[in-house]
Amino acid sequence: xxxxxxxxxxxxxxxxxxxxxxxxxxxxxxxxxxxxxxxxxxxxxxxxxxxxxxxxxxxxxxxxxxxxxxxxxxxxxxxxxxxxxxxxxxxxxxxxxxxxxxxxxxxxxxxxxxxxxxxxxxxxxxxxxxxxxxxxxxxxxxxxxxxxxxxxxxxxxxxxxxxxxxxxxxxxxxxxxxxxxxxxxxxxxxxxxxxxxxxxxxxxxxxxxxxxxxxxxxxxxxxxxxxxxxxxxxxxxxxxxxxxxxxxxxxxxxxxxx
Amino acid sequence: xxxxxxxxxxxxxxxxxxxxxxxxxxxxxxxxxxxxxxxxxxxxxxxxxxxxxxxxxxxxxxxxxxxxxxxxxxxxxxxxxxxxxxxxxxxxxxxxxxxxxxxxxxxxxxxxxxxxxxxxxxxxxxxxxxxxxxxxxxxxxxxxxxxxxxxxxxxxxxxxxxxxxxxxxxxxxxxxxxxxxxxxxxxxxxxxxxxxxxxxxxxxxxxxxxxxxxxxxxxxxxxxxxxxxxxxxxxxxxxxxxxxxxxxxxxxxxxxxxxxxxxxxxxxxxxxxxxxxxxxxxxxxxxxxxxxxxxxxxxxxxxxx
Amino acid sequence: xxxxxxxxxxxxxxxxxxxxxxxxxxxxxxxxxxxxxxxxxxxxxxxxxxxxxxxxxxxxxxxxxxxxxxxxxxxxxxxxxxxxxxxxxxxxxxxxxxxxxxxxxxxxxxxxxxxxxxxxxxxxxxxxxxxxxxxxxxxxxxxxxxxxxxxxxxxxxxxxxxxxxxxxxxxxxxxxxxxxxxxxxxxxxxxxxxxxxxxxxxxxxxxxxxxxxxxxxxxxxxxxxxxxxxxxxxxxxxxxxxxxxxxxxxxxxxxxxxxxxxxxxxxxxxxxxxxxxxxxxxxxxxxxxxxxxxxxxxxxxxxxxxxxxxxxxxxxxxxxxxxxxxxxxxxxxxxx
Numbered sequence: 001x002x003x004x005x006x007x008x009x010x011x012x013x014x015x016x017x018x019x020x021x022x023x024x025x026x027x028x029x030x031x032x033x034x035x036x037x038x039x040x041x042x043x044x045x046x047x048x049x050x051x052x053x054x055x056x057x058x059x060x061x062x063x064x065x066x067x068x069x070x071x072x073x074x075x076x077x078x079x080x081x082x083x084x085x086x087x088x089x090x091x092x093x094x095x096x097x098x099x100x101x102x103x104x105x106x107x108x109x110x111x112x113x114x115x116x117x118x119x120x121x122x123x124x125x126x127x128x129x130x131x132x133x134x135x136x137x138x139x140x141x142x143x144x145x146x147x148x149x150x151x152x153x154x155x156x157x158x159x160x161x162x163x164x165x166x167x168x169x170x171x172x173x174x175x176x177x178x179x180x181x182x183x184x185x186x187x188x189x190x191x192x193x194x195x196x197x198x199x200x201x202x203x204x205x206x207x208x209x210x211x212x213x214x215x216x217x218x219x220x221x222x223x224x225x226x227x228x229x230x231x232x233x234x235x236x237x238x239x240x241x242x243x244x245x246x247x248x249x250x251x252x253x254x255x256x257x258x
Numbered sequence: 259x260x261x262x263x264x265x266x267x268x269x270x271x272x273x274x275x276x277x278x279x280x281x282x283x284x285x286x287x288x289x290x291x292x293x294x295x296x297x298x299x300x301x302x303x304x305x306x307x308x309x310x311x312x313x314x315x316x317x318x319x320x321x322x323x324x325x326x327x328x329x330x331x332x333x334x335x336x337x338x339x340x341x342x343x344x345x346x347x348x349x350x351x352x353x354x355x356x357x358x359x360x361x362x363x364x365x366x367x368x369x370x371x372x373x374x375x376x377x378x379x380x381x382x383x384x385x386x387x388x389x390x391x392x393x394x395x396x397x398x399x400x401x402x403x404x405x406x407x408x409x410x411x412x413x414x415x416x417x418x419x420x421x422x423x424x425x426x427x428x429x430x431x432x433x434x435x436x437x438x439x440x441x442x443x444x445x446x447x448x449x450x451x452x453x454x455x456x457x458x459x460x461x462x463x464x465x466x467x468x469x470x471x472x473x474x475x476x477x478x479x480x481x482x483x484x485x486x487x488x489x490x491x492x493x494x495x496x497x498x499x500x501x502x503x504x505x506x507x508x509x510x511x512x513x514x515x516x517x518x519x520x521x522x523x524x525x526x527x528x529x530x531x532x533x534x535x536x537x538x539x540x541x542x543x544x545x546x547x548x549x550x551x552x553x554x555x556x557x558x559x560x561x562x563x
Numbered sequence: 564x565x566x567x568x569x570x571x572x573x574x575x576x577x578x579x580x581x582x583x584x585x586x587x588x589x590x591x592x593x594x595x596x597x598x599x600x601x602x603x604x605x606x607x608x609x610x611x612x613x614x615x616x617x618x619x620x621x622x623x624x625x626x627x628x629x630x631x632x633x634x635x636x637x638x639x640x641x642x643x644x645x646x647x648x649x650x651x652x653x654x655x656x657x658x659x660x661x662x663x664x665x666x667x668x669x670x671x672x673x674x675x676x677x678x679x680x681x682x683x684x685x686x687x688x689x690x691x692x693x694x695x696x697x698x699x700x701x702x703x704x705x706x707x708x709x710x711x712x713x714x715x716x717x718x719x720x721x722x723x724x725x726x727x728x729x730x731x732x733x734x735x736x737x738x739x740x741x742x743x744x745x746x747x748x749x750x751x752x753x754x755x756x757x758x759x760x761x762x763x764x765x766x767x768x769x770x771x772x773x774x775x776x777x778x779x780x781x782x783x784x785x786x787x788x789x790x791x792x793x794x795x796x797x798x799x800x801x802x803x804x805x806x807x808x809x810x811x812x813x814x815x816x817x818x819x820x821x822x823x824x825x826x827x828x829x830x831x832x833x834x835x836x837x838x839x840x841x842x843x844x845x846x847x848x849x850x851x852x853x854x855x856x857x858x859x860x861x862x863x864x865x866x867x868x869x870x871x872x873x874x875x876x877x878x879x880x881x882x883x884x885x886x887x888x889x890x891x892x893x894x895x896x897x898x899x
Contacts (some may be wrong), residue, residue: 091783
């Protein structure tokens with residue numbers, strides 16, 4: 001197999017009669033951004049949940065850097081290097097930017113069952129967190145509560161929290177959602193700069209971002225991967241256009257309306 | 259234990275279960291529709307019993323008393339809902355627990371202020387005092403009445419929820435609270451209605467049991483805890499779960515109290531067997547709940563699975 | 564904001580809370596000293612009662628206030644500590660053996676570790692099962708476990724059953740005379756300070772950071788690589804141990820222990836005390852305990868119906884003053 005950081009093999013998940021995930025296989029390779037696109041209800045969120053560990057598949061396997069992580073919990077996968085960002089920001093609003101990020105740095109630098117030393121004076125921990133915060137350009141806001149941040153800044157913070165894990169890969173669920181043009185630019189630039197070190201699996205509706213960022217694309221419809229290949233190939237695949245957009249013209253600059 | 263005795267205890271268990279169902283159905287409805295934990299439900303049970311005893315005392319009619327008990331509890335429910343409960347729907351569970359715990363204190367002490375701390379007199383009407391023969395069992399008429407009332411209530415609830423428009427709104431409300439508001443249903447009125455129905459059922463239960471046991475302040479608290487155990491076992495939000503859970507708890511508890519001391523008498527002297535047996539019987543229901551939750555953390559028939 | 568719990572630097576916000584805390588401590592220490600000088604033993608014992616109840620609430624506050632776990636069964640640990648002290652004193656006095664096998668002691672320093680260990684083991688068991696549930700199910704299952712232990716204590720006919728157990732001679736502490744009200748007060752006060760200090764350090768540590776995150780956003784904690792379940796379980800056990808310690812002291816204060824120490828009403832009262840004082844505020848339990856015991860003692864002296872007023876006060880706090888007493892006094896009403 002080519003350099004795969006993550007491999008998903010024959011994943012199945014049903015809810016009663018509904019097949020949310022139907023024989024899905026895909027992999028994420030070193031140095032790439034792999035986008036997952038598909039109409040609403042295609043099962044993208046369900047798939048991401050299974051990869052992240054908050055949902056158990058009915059059958060199939062997930063490998064991270066060659067290791068089978070299918071049975072591991074969310075936290076265990078995070079420690080192994082799986083960074084995840086949510087579609088709806090999952091932050092501790094009353095806490096500062098720094099405190100939100102520090103918890104991830106804490107997880108990878110030793111046990112959390114230390115009861116005495118004050119975290120506020122742990123210079124190494126703070127430095128590690130600040131490194132991640134700096135990567136996403138929020139260092140000047142580090143002491144402010146997350147609730148003070150704009151929507152776009154919160155998305156950046158989410159990425160920062162994931163980066164603090166020094167992850168082997170990033171799982172991003174619609175990071176562009178709700179961002180204006182400026183925010184989108186910034187985040188796209190950030191992701192581009194990351195991909196060489198940290199491959200990214202990206203769910204996205206914003207086709208501009210997808211075609212700009214993605215090296216490879218997988219198309220998910222009704223729980224199945226109906227097309228998978230390089231960005232160029234998928235863009236010009238007539239079947240994909242039809243199945244996904246229901247029209248014959250995939251305008252690169254057009255938004256997808258659901 | 260003879261067959262007759264076992265059957266009698268089984269009937270007692272069913273009757274106890276029915277009474278628990280009256281409490282639990284209201285609780286689970288309130289939680290299912292409004293998402294509210296209501297610790298004050300036991301107080302509504304008590305209010306019903308007190309009103310029933312009072313009205314029966316001054317009118318001489320137990321039937322009027324029963325009606326008054328259910329109505330009185332419903333009215334108290336409406337008052338409480340409008341003044342306090344409706345501020346809690348958006349709050350977290352801790353706030354709801356605390357506020358309704360505060361209501362328990364207020365209602366209990368308030369009742370003692372009004373009626374004094376001595377129990378009130380409430381007796382079974384003479385027409386219902388006898389027993390009848392059911393096969394080999396001689397069983398009190400009054401307890402049969404309770405069972406019949408319970409079955410009727412269960413039927414009534416079923417019809418209300420599945421066959422009426424209000425029932426439809428209730429079911430919709432259980433699934434998606436925001437949506438029914440958007441559809442033009444007056445949520446305030448619906449919630450008050452549901453709360454009042456729950457209160458009326460509790461008041462009815464209190465009135466019925468008041469004649470069997472005694473009408474005193476704090477009578478609702480042990481019942482409240484058991485009712486919570488019932489809805490947790492049955493699955494919060496599910497009336498079917500409340501019925502099955504109530505039957506399970508009622509029968510297990512009653513039979514346990516009878517059988518366990520007898521069981522321990524095989525290898526202990528009677529007084530020790532009685533105390534160990536009854537202690538274990540009291541613990542039995544909670545043990546049952548813990549086991550069920552260990553296997554099915556949301557109860558047997560959770561409403562939203 | 565949360566930072567302010569862990570450091571005593573004098574930012575504008577923090578200064579007020581520190582001063583309030585200091586004031587509470589000064590009041591609670593001066594009263595028994597003055598009372599002793601005036602030969603009013605009653606007020607010394609009253610202060611001790613406040614201290615012990617505050618400590619029970621400190622324990623719960625750790626799980627509930629800092630960890631977000633609404634345990635409706637903490638009275639079980641309170642009673643457990645009480646019964647360990649009571650049973651130990653009973654056997655030591657009678658000269659008999661516990662379970663016919665084990666000699667007990669009337670030395671507090673030997674009794675307390677047993678109480679703490681016992682509470683830890685039971686809390687581990689209860690927590691391991693209960694923490695698999697969430698929300699209202701968690702509240703109910705902690706209540707259920709406490710009820711089980713309550714009924715179990717009623718069945719202990721050897722130790723008084725429903726009527727409870729008297730402690731004829733208060734247990735002894737290595738320093739001073741435990742029968743001297745002021746000495747005993749000092750002992751309990753020291754225990755309270757220790758539990759506050761422990762709480763404070765733990766909340767400020769890595770563990771505390773994880774616990775705080777478990778309370779604020781469990782998903783973020785797990786996604787950051789830490790198992791919420793393990794963190795919560797340890798917090799639950801620590802909280803139980805503190806409350807049990809308070810229970811052991813309570814038994815010795817009153818010379819009596821009975822099943823009512825384990826009732827769900829008592830569990831509710833401990834929650835009320837935490838909330839009255841301010842959920843998640845370090846000194847909240849002290850403010851809450853002072854308010855509660857004063858209401859109980861002085862209002863209760865006027866009328867048996869004093870809990871009506873407790874109910875009204877509680878309702879008022881929940882609906883309108885969400886930061887509790889400390890929130891009111893420091894001018895920032897925030898809910899935990």
